[in-house]
């Protein structure tokens with residue numbers, strides 16, 4: 049009982065193992081055999097297989113066999129090939145058989161029962177014309193037919209060479225070459241209205257090349273290449289077409305994309321790699337269990353215009369005639385394509401730089417606006433300060449005007465007395481009238497200067513004589529000094545120093561410094577109250593010095609002296625020196641104070657001379 053149970057467990061285990069082993073071997077058996085019509089190194093085969101390998105799962109085993117048409121095609125060879133394939137793959141039968149080309153499909157259909165019965169067949173690169181000329185394929189033989197577009201390529205050639213009057217068609221002598229020739233003879237009939245057609249079929253290659261070398265400019269050449277020439281020399285069509293394109297004195301066109309790069313211009317071509325990929329997808333579907341009937345296959349593999357850009361240039365073909373979807377090979381990349389990274393970086397740098405420049409320009413404009421606003425404010429402040437100073441000078445001004453008015457009155461009284469005397473004293477009366485006119489003019493001049501000083505007028509920037517500007521102020525300053533009982537000593541230079549700037553602003557500087565100096569002299573005994581104003585200059589500089597004999601400036605006050613609102617006076621606003629410094633600096637100059645305690649204060653202002661270097665500009 050126990051033994052029987054143990055035996056049945058062992059049997060079950062063995063059965064499971066066998067099932068598993070079968071499943072694994074079925075998995076391992078996923079192998080695909082590709083049978084090509086032609087030679088192993090035919091470019092079309094290489095392209096096709098590259099596309100196929102790219103698409104198949106990595107685990108799929110791929111074997112390839114070659115019938116080597118048209119070099120080998122005898123019946124006995126084909127029988128031997130059948131036996132060989134049967135024998136070779138007896139223990140590793142393919143899961144799917146792929147056939148590349150018409151010859152391989154014909155072979156498989158004939159020998160299928162001896163080779164791999166019931167193994168599904170997928171064909172690639174088989175012309176549609178062949179499939180249409182024979183009975184329908186069995187249900188487990190499928191594929192996407194192709195059409196080598198001979199007429200489409202010739203049409204293209206005639207469109208790109210509108211002056212061509214002659215079409216030369218070159219073919220060979222192998223069975224495949226003859227089949228192409230027959231197809232072409234029927235195709236060219238549709239071009240007979242446009243060109244005369246000549247066939248060079250089966251010439252020895254040397255003779256052919258000689259003919260091609262002698263072609264005139266009115267000819268275009270079309271060729272599918274050939275496998276065998278008139279003296280039995282074998283070629284791949286690509287080799288043959290390469291020789292032709294190198295020799296021909298006319299543009300050469302062909303229908304296979306493997307010809308691109310040999311020297312032909314181009315053509316309307318199906319793509320062998322794409323065919324390989326399409327077959328690969330069909331194989332994958334089949335191996336995944338898809339029934340052939342369920343596969344919806346395209347009617348025909350697509351073709352595209354392929355061309356060699358170098359030949360387009362060589363034969364002076366109008367680039368605008370090239371269709372937008374054409375595949376253009378050997379076109380040198382544009383500078384932009386060639387240096388994409390560098391160009392990208394350059395564009396980024398350029399944009400960043402442009403951004404920075406824009407930012408800087410914006411900042412500059414903003415700064416300029418702010419400077420203008422500051423300038424405006426400064427002018428307004430300076431004007432307000434002048435009005436305040438005018439208030440301080442009221443006494444002096446009143447005195448300045450009163451003096452001529454008093455003189456006028458005295459003169460008028462004297463004239464009255466003369467007239468009352470009844471004597472004819474016209475000369476004296478004339479002299480009195482002249483004095484009155486003189487005094488009137490003096491009073492008017494005081495008022496004119498005062499108005500000029502106090503008026504709110506735009507900055508008037510031009511070179512002016514500093515001595516002259518000081519002299520204009522002299523009457524008011526002297527009047528103020530007299531009023532305060534301060535001795536005023538003015539020392540101007542003999543030659544006229546020129547200063548570039550606004551005369552009124554510079555006069556304001558002098559008034560501020562002179563009134564401060566008189567303020568400082570205030571507390572002193574009358575005999576010591578003195579203020580000296582002097583002008584010095586050399587080739588480059590003008591210097592204005594205002595000195596007094598007051599208490600001087602305490603060392604701790606020196607650093608803040610020119611700050612706004614710094615004042616040690618009970619009624620002081622603390623703006624005079626701050627405005628003075630602003631005005632001096634706006635004229636490219638500098639102002640500073642020197643003081644020894646108890647020795648009085650000295651204020652020095654220094655400007656560049658108007659014709660010297662570093663002449664300032666108004667802001």
Ligand code: ADP
Pocket residue numbers: 564565568596598599600601609614615616617619620621622623624625626648649
């Ligand atoms: P304010 O005259 O209204 O005080 P300023 O800006 O003209 O304003 O002067 C600021 C301060 O500088 C004065 O209060 C004073 O302390 C000092 N100062 C200016 N000039 C002299 C001077 N000649 N001697 C001594 N101190 C002076």
